[in-house]
Amino acid sequence: MFYPGEVVDDRYVVQELLGEGASGEVYRVQDGETGPDLALKIQPPRFCEDTAWYQESSDEIHNEVSIGEQLRTVPGLVRALPGGYHAGRAYYVMRHVSGRDLVDFTEREGAVSSVRTAAIVAQLCGTVGELHSQGWVHRDIKLENTLIASDGQVWLIDLGSAVRPGSEIHLAATPGYTAPEVVQGAAASVASDVFSLGCLLFKLAIMNLPYLNKTGKRLTPIPPFPDDLRPALEALDPVLRAVGLHMIAWDPADRPQSTNVVAGELKRLLPGPATPPRPGREPDPVLRYWLAEYRNDS
């Protein structure tokens, strides 16, 4: 672990640890003495790992840079930029999102209102939809991989699991967010990303995943949400509830065919250009950001 003030690869001055995950440590760094803040992701230090595992983890870092290079034009996507090695550990740098991830967001604020949830998921739909139209699936959409900047923009991170739809790679996947067909061995697809996004929607709005991590290896469908979560589900705005349930349909053929369809439904819940501002009430940053974008779109 690096301490503030340490310099990575003779260039990046460490400011703070932002997070740690399975594939590495993420720091806020400054590029040189006066450069901008960036986030730097570096593979874990080597202890007794075998050489093959360590090489794989380094390859993952390089793979993310290569995918990031191909996805330069996707709005709302934090992509890896070329880095290098520090003491034998591979690293890359990326835009630093000044804000918080959705885990932190929900831990501090609790369940998110239906309108705010719709604004967050609608922004994600734009990013994920563009990723899909450029021929990729993300495969690891979850609260931990979503950041909200202080200006209300929502950013998707971590392209480490991204693949071309239909690729025969069946690993990765976070329990509870992974579509049942993928757990059972099918290739990831647009529909499996839509499923994960639906799980994220419910995790935001009722603080629980619909199938509570129980999709693994089940061949027959199970109903979402145990009885004790029904009241929370019923309390949601009906539009949000209906879209969410559509997204997490067990059979991929029953889900919305694209994130555009999802965004179109969610817009019904969101303020539009004609919505009068509520006197004396400053909209929260996510809604404000949404409104600014929506106005630009129309």
Ligand SMILES: Nc1ncnc2c1ncn2[C@@H]1O[C@H](COP(=O)(O)OP(=O)(O)OP(=O)(O)O)[C@@H](O)[C@H]1O
């Ligand atoms: N660009 C960034 N700006 C600000 N914070 C970031 C950024 N990238 C990552 N973080 C923070 O670091 C945490 C870990 O990042 P990331 O998900 O990339 O690690 P990981 O090792 O791939 O995790 P896992 O593989 O376990 O999902 C994130 O949840 C987030 O809080």
